[in-house]
Each structure stands twice: as structure tokens, then as C-alpha cells.
Amino acid sequence: MRDVTLEIDGQAVKATEGMTLLAAATAAGIPIPTLCHHELLEPFGSCRLCTVEVDVRGWTNRVAACVYPVEDKLVVRTRSPEIDRIRRVILELYLAHAPDSPRLKALAGEYGADPNRFEKEASFCIHCGLCVRYCAEVKKKDAVGFIDRGARKEICFVPEVAARECWACKECFPLCPTEALQAAYVLVEALKFPRPAKA
Amino acid sequence: MMGSGGMIVMDEDTCMVDVARYFIDFLTDESCGKCVPCREGLLQMHKILTRITGGKGRDGDLELLEELSAVAMEAALCALGKSAPNPFLSTLKYFREEYEAHIRDQRCPARSCKELIAFWIDPAQCQACGACRRKCPADAVAGEKNRIHVVDQGKCTKCGTCFEVCPPRFAAVRKLSGEPVPAPLPEAERTIARKSKTDA
Numbered sequence: 001m002r003d004v005t006l007e008i009d010g011q012a013v014k015a016t017e018g019m020t021l022l023a024a025a026t027a028a029g030i031p032i033p034t035l036c037h038h039e040l041l042e043p044f045g046s047c048r049l050c051t052v053e054v055d056v057r058g059w060t061n062r063v064a065a066c067v068y069p070v071e072d073k074l075v076v077r078t079r080s081p082e083i084d085r086i087r088r089v090i091l092e093l094y095l096a097h098a099p100d101s102p103r104l105k106a107l108a109g110e111y112g113a114d115p116n117r118f119e120k121e122a123s124f125c126i127h128c129g130l131c132v133r134y135c136a137e138v139k140k141k142d143a144v145g146f147i148d149r150g151a152r153k154e155i156c157f158v159p160e161v162a163a164r165e166c167w168a169c170k171e172c173f174p175l176c177p178t179e180a181l182q183a184a185y186v187l188v189e190a191l192k193f194p195r196p197a198k199a
Numbered sequence: 200m201m202g203s204g205g206m207i208v209m210d211e212d213t214c215m216v217d218v219a220r221y222f223i224d225f226l227t228d229e230s231c232g233k234c235v236p237c238r239e240g241l242l243q244m245h246k247i248l249t250r251i252t253g254g255k256g257r258d259g260d261l262e263l264l265e266e267l268s269a270v271a272m273e274a275a276l277c278a279l280g281k282s283a284p285n286p287f288l289s290t291l292k293y294f295r296e297e298y299e300a301h302i303r304d305q306r307c308p309a310r311s312c313k314e315l316i317a318f319w320i321d322p323a324q325c326q327a328c329g330a331c332r333r334k335c336p337a338d339a340v341a342g343e344k345n346r347i348h349v350v351d352q353g354k355c356t357k358c359g360t361c362f363e364v365c366p367p368r369f370a371a372v373r374k375l376s377g378e379p380v381p382a383p384l385p386e387a388e389r390t391i392a393r394k395s396k397t398d399a
Contacts, residue, residue, distance in 0.1 A: 046233045048274045062273045082273065086236075089270040093239035117263075118243050127232065146232075151242045153232035 004072040009079070021065040021076060022050055032065050032078050033087065033107055035094075035177050036128035041137050043067045044129055049107075051086050053077040062086065084111055092117045094126050098178035101126075124180030125155055131172035141165045144172065214311035215294040216301055220248035222286035229279060236271040237280030243267055244287065252312045256302035261291065306377025313357045316376045320361075322347045322384045324371035327391055331361035331372060347389040352380055 002017045008025050015024035020043060025032050035047040043066045050065040055075040062083070065076075077083070091113035094104055099115050099122065108115060127146075132155060135144050143161040147154055157166065173185055209218070223245045232238045244267050247260050268284030275281045291298060300306045307315040320331070320340075325347045332340040332348055339355040342348030348371075350361065365372040 045276060046235070048234050048236055048276070051274050064274075064276070085266070086270050086274045089240075089266060090235050090274065093235055093243065096239070096243075119246065126235075127238070148232075150230035150232045151227055151238055153238065 002072075004070055004074075006070055006072065006074040006076060008076045015070040017070065019070050021052060021054075021063075021068045021070060021074075024070050025065065025076075025078065030078060033110075034066060035103070035126065036130065037066045038130055038134070038175065041130070041133045044133060047090070047126070047128055049087055049090055051083060053080055053083060087111045088113045096121055097123045098126055098180070101178040103177045123154075124178050126178055127153060127155070128177055130175040130177070131155060134172050134175055139165075139169060139171065141169075143169075212309050212311060214252070214307050214309040215290040215297045216248065216307075217252050217309075217311055219287045219290045220245065220252055223248055223283070226279070226283045226286075230283075231277075231279075234274075234276040234280060236267075236273075236275040237277075237283060240267045240271045240275075241280075241283055244284070248287070251298065251301045252307075253314045254301070254305045254312070256298075258302070260302060261295075261298060265291075300377065304377045308376070310374040310376045312376075316357060316374050317352060317380045318350050318355055318357065318359070318361055319373050319375050319380050320348050320350055321371050321373055322389075324369050325391075326369050326371070328366060328369065330364045330366065334360050334364045336360060342389075345391050345393070347384055347391060349383040349389070 003014060004017055005012055005014055006024065007013070008021075008028060008030050011028065011030065013024050013028040013030075015027070022032055022034065022037065022043075032050045032052065034050045036044045037047075037050065045064045045067040048064055051062050052065045052068075053076065054061050054063055054068065065078075087107075088111040091104060091108050091111055092115070094101075095108060095113060095115040096118040098104055099120060104126075105115075107113070129146070131144050132146055136142050141161060142158070143165050144155055144157045147156045170185065223241055227241045227245050230237045230241055244264055247264055250256055251260060264287055268288055271284050272281050275283070297308050300308050301312070301315065305315055310316050325342075327342060327345050327347060329342070329344070329348075332342050336358060337354050337356045339351045340348050340361060341351060359374075362372045362374060
């Protein structure tokens with residue numbers, strides 16, 4: 001593994017070949033916002049919030065920092081008017097689904113995102129895939145997965161596996177950036193196992 | 200605009216806003232749903248375009264669509280998402296006045312968007328042949344022999360059948376958009392006085 005030096009926001013950053021821009025920036029203490037990233041999991045690149053600008057052969061490209069590999073002498077900018085606009089619109093799109101998520105609200109404040117720009121359609125899930133990937137990659141159980149595609153895509157527990165595995169695990173709940181799983185769990189528990197009324 | 204080398208020829212009866220809406224609808228369905236600019240961005244673009252073709256466009260809709268397009272082009276994961284806004288961007292580039300007519304005047308220049316058009320029978324042209332009355336699936340055309348026909352705007356489903364079946368030599372059925380529908384002729388004035396016709 002070769003050592004490389006790249007420039008992130010004007011700062012020289014040392015990294016090892018094979019690392020992603022996000023890993024290099026995080027190691028150097030340069031913050032890049034993410035929603036679908038988790039250090040235990042393979043990079044996914046779905047939330048696009050970590051989009052940054054890189055200069056490649058005279059061209060400026062916008063790439064997802066969590067999947068883009070470091071290169072020697074690469075020039076990276078983590079903030080620019082265009083990057084901020086991309087992040088703001090992405091947050092606005094997310095907030096239509098999960099308007100009360102504390103993490104989204106905090107990011108919205110930072111990037112000036114208007115939570116009411118798009119018609120609310122509270123599905124809570126923002127398809128970051130953390131629960132799905134954690135279950136598949138770390139727990140190797142595949143108890144939860146994606147079904148359908150496009151705008152109709154949803155997460156769905158496989159009842160046969162979930163009935164056997166989930167009750168003792170529930171490790172995916174705290175990963176959820178909108179706390180939807182937590183809410184779903186509480187709801188299911190409440191419906192399935194109603195607590196006896198207090199005497 | 201879209202596709203790979205294919206060519207579509209359209210005339211002035213095709214609404215370019217509706218064409219953009221159609222393609223974005225198709226792409227919303229094609230989207231895999233992994234990345235946000237495509238999954239959510241296209242969905243919102245489709246909602247806004249549907250609103251515009253429905254005559255409920257608002258000031259700022261075009262700017263919002265342009266912003267969603269720019270984000271999808273820069274930030275989407277794959278080439279489908281990056282090129283998905285093209286139908287909107289190219290129709291906007293060459294037919295911006297059609298978008299503006301929909302939003303500002305509630306008018307569809309191609310007279311194609313159902314919410315923005317009305318079918319009206321020109322009393323000066325109608326010869327009471329009855330073709331439109333017999334073919335209308337909604338029973339929205341009132342009239343009888345030798346009486347000028349009138350479209351009941353409340354019943355009309357804007358299917359366009361009357362427009363198609365009206366014989367070209369009369370061409371009495373008109374599509375109106377962005378203008379008020381003239382009040383129907385009073386019952387008393389609907390009888391057609393035929394000069395040349397003798398008893399049959």
C-alpha cells in the first residue's frame with residue numbers, strides 16, 4: 001500500500017492508497033456530513049450527502065466522498081456554493097419524509113434547508129440502508145431487506161427470519177437516522193403484546 | 200432529449216409540459232431507488248409537473264424544477280439519474296413559453312392538458328348533424344334534429360370524441376384554452392333556419 005498526499009480544503013492530508021476520501025478527511029479532522037455511512041459496513045453511497053468537489057485533469061467533478069478512492073495530489077473541496085446547494089436540496093427531500101428526525105434537523109440548520117419546501121409524505125424511512133446492510137454484513141442474518149424499487153422502495157422484515165432472530169438482537173434500531181425502526185418496533189410490540197392495564 | 204438515437208415527431212397539438220411529465224413519470228418508475236437525488240428528486244419533479252399540467256402551477260415552480268434537475272445531474276449515483284432531468288431541461292429550453300402559459304395564464308397552448316381545456320360547439324357552424332351527440336360517452340351534448348347542439352361543461356369528460364367526429368365541413372367543435380367558454384345559446388335561439396332545404 002502506497003502512501004499518497006492529497007489536498008483537502010487547502011490542507012495537505014496523508015493517506016494510504018485504497019482509502020476513501022471520507023476516511024482520509026475524517027482522519028485529518030475535516031468533517032463531511034453523512035447519513036448512510038457506518039465504519040463497520042461497506043461504503044454504500046446512497047445518501048449523496050457526502051458529495052464533495054474534486055479536480056481531476058482540469059475538470060471539477062462532484063463525487064461521493066464515501067466511495068471515491070484517494071489519489072496522489074488530488075485536490076478536494078468539501079464546501080462550495082454548489083456542494084452546499086446539493087446538500088440543502090437533499091436534506092429538503094429527506095425532510096419531506098422524516099420531518100422530526102433530530103439528525104436531519106441539525107443538518108438542515110447548518111445548510112439552511114427549508115423543511116416545508118416539499119409536500120410532506122411522512123414515511124420516516126429515508127432508505128439509508130443501515131439496518132439492511134448491518135443485518136447482512138455484520139449479523140449475517142438478512143432479516144431485513146429492501147423490497148420494490150424507485151419511489152415505491154421500502155424496508156421490510158422477513159417474518160420467518162425476524163421471528164427467530166430479531167427479538168434478541170435489535171442492534172439495527174439505534175443505527176436508524178430517523179428513529180423509524182425504533183418507532184416501528186415500539187408500535188409492533190404494543191400491538192402484538194399489549195401491556196396489562198395498570199391496576 | 201431522451202433515448203438512444205430514436206426520433207419522435209410531434210406537432211403543435213402535443214403539449215411539451217405534458218411530454219416532460221410523461222418522461223419523468225417513466226423515469227420515476229425506472230429508478231432503482233438507491234440514491235436520493237433520483238428517487239426523491241424525480242418524484243418531486245413529477246409532482247410539480249403534474250401540478251402544472253393540472254393548471255395549479257405556482258410562481259417559483261420552474262426555479263424549483265431547475266434546482267432539482269441541477270442536483271440530480273451533479274449528485275445522482277448513475278447515468279439514469281444524471282440524465283433523467285434532460286426531458287424537462289430541453290423542453291424548458293425550447294418551449295419555456297408553454298410552461299409560462301400553463302403557470303401564469305392557466306392556458307395550454309397545445310390544447311392538450313385536460314384540466315385546462317374546454318370543448319365548445321360554435322353555434323354559427325353547427326348544422327345539428329348529431330354525430331357528436333350520438334358518440335359522446337358522457338351524454339354531455341344536448342341537441343336534436345335542426346337544433347344547434349350544446350356541450351354541457353359540467354358533464355363533459357374532455358375525451359375529445361366530439362372534436363374528432365364533427366365533420367370537417369362543419370368544424371363546429373372547438374377546443375378552448377385560457378379563455379372563458381361562451382355562454383350557451385338560449386333555448387329559443389337554437390333552431391336552425393334552413394333556407395335551401397325543401398321538404399324531404
